[in-house]
Amino acid sequence: MLTRNIRIICGAFVLAVSAALMSPMIVHSADTPAQAAAATAPAAPATKDAKAPPSDAKAPSAETKTALFPPAPKLKAEDYPTIAGVNARVAVWLIAQLHLWFGAFVVAVPMFVFMIEAIGMATRDKRYDNMAYEFIKVTITAYSLTAILGGLLCFSLVLFYPHLFNYLSLIFKESMFAYALLFFAESAVLYIYYYGWHWLQGGNKKWVHLTLGLLLNAVGLQLMFLANAWTTFMMSPAAVDASGVFNGDTWAAIHNYLWNPINIHRVVANVAYGGSIVGAYAAFKFLSARKQEERAHYDWMGYNANFIAIAALLPLPFAGYYLTAEIYAYSQQMGITLMGGVFAWLFIIQAVLIGALFLSANYYLWCGMGRSEGAHRYNPRIKYIAIVLVGAFLVWFTPHTLVLTNSELKGLGGPYHKYLGALGIMPAKNTAVNFLIVFTFLSFLFYRRANKIATVSWAAAGNAAQIALFTAGLINITILGVYYGYFTNTVYKVAASVPQVLTTLVIIIISTVIDAFMYRGAKEVAPLRWGRMPDRSQYALFLLAVSFTWLMGLMGYVRSGIRQHWHVSNIFRDSSPDAFTPGLGYAASVVSVGTILFMAMVIFVFWLSTISGRHPTVKGYWKEQAA
Amino acid sequence: MINFLKVAAFSLFVIAGFWGFSNWGIPQIKPEPPPVEAKLDLGSMTMEQFVALGGKIYNGKGTCTLCHNAMGRAPMLDKVATISADRLKDARYKGTAKTVEEYLLESLVKPSAFVVSGFGKSGTNDTESPMPDVSGGGIGLNESELKSVIAYLQDSSGGEVTVEIPKMESAAADSGGAAKAEEAVLKTPEAIVAKHACGACHVIGNQAGTIGPSLAKIGATYKKDYLRQAIIDPDAVVAKGYAPGMMPKTYGEQLKAAELEMLVNYLAGLKK
Numbered sequence: 001m002l003t004r005n006i007r008i009i010c011g012a013f014v015l016a017v018s019a020a021l022m023s024p025m026i027v028h029s030a031d032t033p034a035q036a037a038a039a040t041a042p043a044a045p046a047t048k049d050a051k052a053p054p055s056d057a058k059a060p061s062a063e064t065k066t067a068l069f070p071p072a073p074k075l076k077a078e079d080y081p082t083i084a085g086v087n088a089r090v091a092v093w094l095i096a097q098l099h100l101w102f103g104a105f106v107v108a109v110p111m112f113v114f115m116i117e118a119i120g121m122a123t124r125d126k127r128y129d130n131m132a133y134e135f136i137k138v139t140i141t142a143y144s145l146t147a148i149l150g151g152l153l154c155f156s157l158v159l160f161y162p163h164l165f166n167y168l169s170l171i172f173k174e175s176m177f178a179y180a181l182l183f184f185a186e187s188a189v190l191y192i193y194y195y196g197w198h199w200l201q202g203g204n205k206k207w208v209h210l211t212l213g214l215l216l217n218a219v220g221l222q223l224m225f226l227a228n229a230w231t232t233f234m235m236s237p238a239a240v241d242a243s244g245v246f247n248g249d250t251w252a253a254i255h256n257y258l259w260n261p262i263n264i265h266r267v268v269a270n271v272a273y274g275g276s277i278v279g280a281y282a283a284f285k286f287l288s289a290r291k292q293e294e295r296a297h298y299d300w301m302g303y304n305a306n307f308i309a310i311a312a313l314l315p316l317p318f319a320g321y322y323l324t325a326e327i328y329a330y331s332q333q334m335g336i337t338l339m340g341g342v343f344a345w346l347f348i349i350q351a352v353l354i355g356a357l358f359l360s361a362n363y364y365l366w367c368g369m370g371r372s373e374g375a376h377r378y379n380p381r382i383k384y385i386a387i388v389l390v391g392a393f394l395v396w397f398t399p400h401t402l403v404l405t406n407s408e409l410k411g412l413g414g415p416y417h418k419y420l421g422a423l424g425i426m427p428a429k430n431t432a433v434n435f436l437i438v439f440t441f442l443s444f445l446f447y448r449r450a451n452k453i454a455t456v457s458w459a460a461a462g463n464a465a466q467i468a469l470f471t472a473g474l475i476n477i478t479i480l481g482v483y484y485g486y487f488t489n490t491v492y493k494v495a496a497s498v499p500q501v502l503t504t505l506v507i508i509i510i511s512t513v514i515d516a517f518m519y520r521g522a523k524e525v526a527p528l529r530w531g532r533m534p535d536r537s538q539y540a541l542f543l544l545a546v547s548f549t550w551l552m553g554l555m556g557y558v559r560s561g562i563r564q565h566w567h568v569s570n571i572f573r574d575s576s577p578d579a580f581t582p583g584l585g586y587a588a589s590v591v592s593v594g595t596i597l598f599m600a601m602v603i604f605v606f607w608l609s610t611i612s613g614r615h616p617t618v619k620g621y622w623k624e625q626a627a
Numbered sequence: 628m629i630n631f632l633k634v635a636a637f638s639l640f641v642i643a644g645f646w647g648f649s650n651w652g653i654p655q656i657k658p659e660p661p662p663v664e665a666k667l668d669l670g671s672m673t674m675e676q677f678v679a680l681g682g683k684i685y686n687g688k689g690t691c692t693l694c695h696n697a698m699g700r701a702p703m704l705d706k707v708a709t710i711s712a713d714r715l716k717d718a719r720y721k722g723t724a725k726t727v728e729e730y731l732l733e734s735l736v737k738p739s740a741f742v743v744s745g746f747g748k749s750g751t752n753d754t755e756s757p758m759p760d761v762s763g764g765g766i767g768l769n770e771s772e773l774k775s776v777i778a779y780l781q782d783s784s785g786g787e788v789t790v791e792i793p794k795m796e797s798a799a800a801d802s803g804g805a806a807k808a809e810e811a812v813l814k815t816p817e818a819i820v821a822k823h824a825c826g827a828c829h830v831i832g833n834q835a836g837t838i839g840p841s842l843a844k845i846g847a848t849y850k851k852d853y854l855r856q857a858i859i860d861p862d863a864v865v866a867k868g869y870a871p872g873m874m875p876k877t878y879g880e881q882l883k884a885a886e887l888e889m890l891v892n893y894l895a896g897l898k899k
Contacts (some may be wrong), residue, residue: 034791282636284634287634329749331688332694332700332757332758332759336693348653352648354644358643539637542638542641543637543641550642565661582658583655583656584649584655585649586648588650589646589650592643595642596638596642599635599638
């Protein structure tokens with residue numbers, strides 16, 4: 001039995017790896033390592049001379065390349081079609097954002113569905129299997145909407161930006177074809193995975209089903225990585241010269257400088273986002289439930305969804321920091337535009353949104369401690385966690401430079417507040433973020449042990465070790481922030497961020513390991529009553545989902561906005577009437593309209609999954625019943 | 628149904644909160660429009676005006692001050708013309724320049740020819756500069772603009788201005804935006820002072836701002852070079868008793884070359 005299962009797992013792994021390797025095999029790649037290295041070099045902002053001829057002797061001549069691949073077009077405003085007075089930029093912006101929201105959801109959910117199904121198999125607890133099935137059921141309708149919006153996006157790009165689409169198609173034609181094939185594969189695997197759920201139960205069949213889950217994830221991630229390549233090529237073009245002439249190496253264009261940083265950031269963010277949306281689903285069902293069993297089921301589902309969202313939310317700031325560092329490394333100018341120009345104030349809005357995410361996730365955890373009487377002993381400590389979280393949020397929220405009237409400027413004596421100005425710099429904000437993460441983890445730790453009492457002989461020592469770990473870690477984070485923030489040269493101010501992140505990770509990992517061993521075989525203090533949650537806690541889950549959606553929309557605006565007036569950075573200029581960067585207020589309006597549309601569609605998806613489970617008996621309608 | 632309405636109302640309330648904060652909770656900064664090419668009559672330009680044009684590009688289109696500032700992202704250029712000769716003799720120099728002017732041009736278009744210690748790309752041991760070629764890509768300075776920046780760097784760092792104004796009837800230069808390109812040059816220094824509300828912070832004309840130092844007799848104390856620098860790079864030298872960072876650094880970009888010179892001449896004339 002064991003050997004057979006191992007064989008099936010190995011087979012699944014080989015299949016998944018084959019799917020992952022499929023795209024690079026389809027697309028053109030460099031003939032030699034030297035050519036690959038030359039082609040992967042960023043095109044315009046790099047310090048190398050962009051006009052230098054390729055070093056590889058096998059590379060086609062400039063004339064041949066230009067004949068095969070034309071330079072980026074130099075457009076005029078009249079080259080952009082206008083259709084029925086529709087604002088092309090807003091239309092494409094909204095459609096692309098809606099597609100991305102749904103895409104992120106349908107790529108993320110199968111990841112944790114796979115894990116939940118595997119947990120169900122390992123523990124033989126049917127509840128996990130039921131929950132995984134319910135999650136994937138919601139995904140089916142969302143998948144259709146993703147495809148519809150993807151088609152709409154493709155049409156709108158062809159209609160409104162034909163020259164850009166044509167230019168990108170010439171470079172990415174192979175990968176676009178691979179994308180279409182992968183979409184068929186994704187559909188086939190998803191439908192077999194969903195519709196075969198009850199058929200493929202027990203024994204080897206369950207292993208086959210789990211294998212399909214793995215394949216579904218492999219294909220879904222491939223789809224996302226390909227789409228990311230087109231997006232990041234527009235930010236950090238590769239395999240093209242200064243005039244935009246493509247050298248024919250599609251793999252190099254895909255594997256551009258910002259491809260992997262965006263891939264990593266989006267995978268982590270998608271999981272957190274998917275968790276928040278299924279959390280909203282569970283909350284909606286919880287609020288609509290009429291029976292206690294239903295409330296218990298959806299309360300448990302909401303808890304798990306919130307756990308998934310928090311688990312991915314904790315490393316998300318680090319992934320975001322890595323992405324920003326890579327943007328700086330690629331182009332200092334682009335990095336400064338992102339953090340220091342018109343977008344500087346965007347990060348204050350981001351602070352509000354991430355503050356909302358952390359506070360709502362923590363609030364839900366604290367409400368969850370009401371499920372058991374055993375948790376009451378931790379209640380007095382919650383207020384201190386709340387104070388730290390709010391304090392950290394306020395530090396993150398503090399702007400460096402204040403916008404003041406002349407009289408206010410005179411009264412204050414400058415654009416920086418005497419005391420609060422010191423909190424506006426990055427080291428203070430990095431310190432605040434690490435505090436947010438550590439104390440959110442502490443909330444989770446309290447929740448996890450709320451209903452249990454450790455029975456191991458070294459419990460007291462374990463607790464002491466954890467207290468020491470948290471204390472030392474927080475002191476280290478503070479000292480790093482203060483020293484690098486206020487006692488070193490400006491150029492070293494962000495140097496604290498990496499050791500601060502490492503400190504936070506050390507706290508989380510070591511503390512989790514200690515807790516796992518310490519609470520092995522722990523006894524329960526009181527029964528855990530699923531469903532005993534106030535309705536207001538469910539609105540925290542909705543706040544999480546709405547904030548996350550809005551935040552993704554906002555960050556999509558800045559990611560695209562740092563290209564400024566370029567379709568493809570420094571190579572293909574945007575000459576449309578909308579080439580200017582829109583202001584934050586305008587962008588917020590577009591994002592808000594998009595979020596309302598998305599939430600309306602999501603609630604529609606929730607409603608569909610609700611009615612699909614209803615089977616009312618209508619008496620006297622069918623012939624058999626009349627007889 | 629009631630739950631559906633409650634959830635919808637709650638979601639709308641949250642979205643409205645974020646939208647409202649983004650529109651009224653933070654300042655609404657209107658980004659600059661994309662740069663457009665405008666014709667400049669270089670033939671009738673004096674060297675002083677050409678240097679001022681370089682200053683405007685240095686602070687505007689060239690985006691030089693994004694990194695070459697007191698934040699320490701890139702080396703300061705306040706002495707670049709006087710130390711260039713030493714760099715040409717440095718063992719780490721990899722370029723082909725023979726004169727200061729050639730070195731400055733090289734540092735603009737091939738910045739890795741010499742990387743100041745501590746300012747190279749991480750991991751390159753100061754052999755590769757993070758600075759882009761300013762004649763290409765998103766900055767795209769043309770030959771006249773490059774020369775004017777070199778003239779400005781030579782002038783502002785205390786060196787001899789060796790650059791010659793290009794002998795062409797007209798050359799393209801950035802105007803900072805379509806709207807600005809169409810905007811007429813202001814005719815009088817009083818109009819410039821009024822437009823940019825200098826009197827809100829300084830004593831000037833019949834206005835008596837107190838946030839910044841008085842300009843009523845500024846011409847008696849400082850020469851034109853100092854005044855020009857104080858306008859386009861106000862934190863370069865801060866008057867005693869006043870905090871840095873208070874005066875906007877955007878005037879170098881906002882003022883046209885002719886306006887800047889008119890304002891400098893006007894201030895230099897305020898002696899009584």
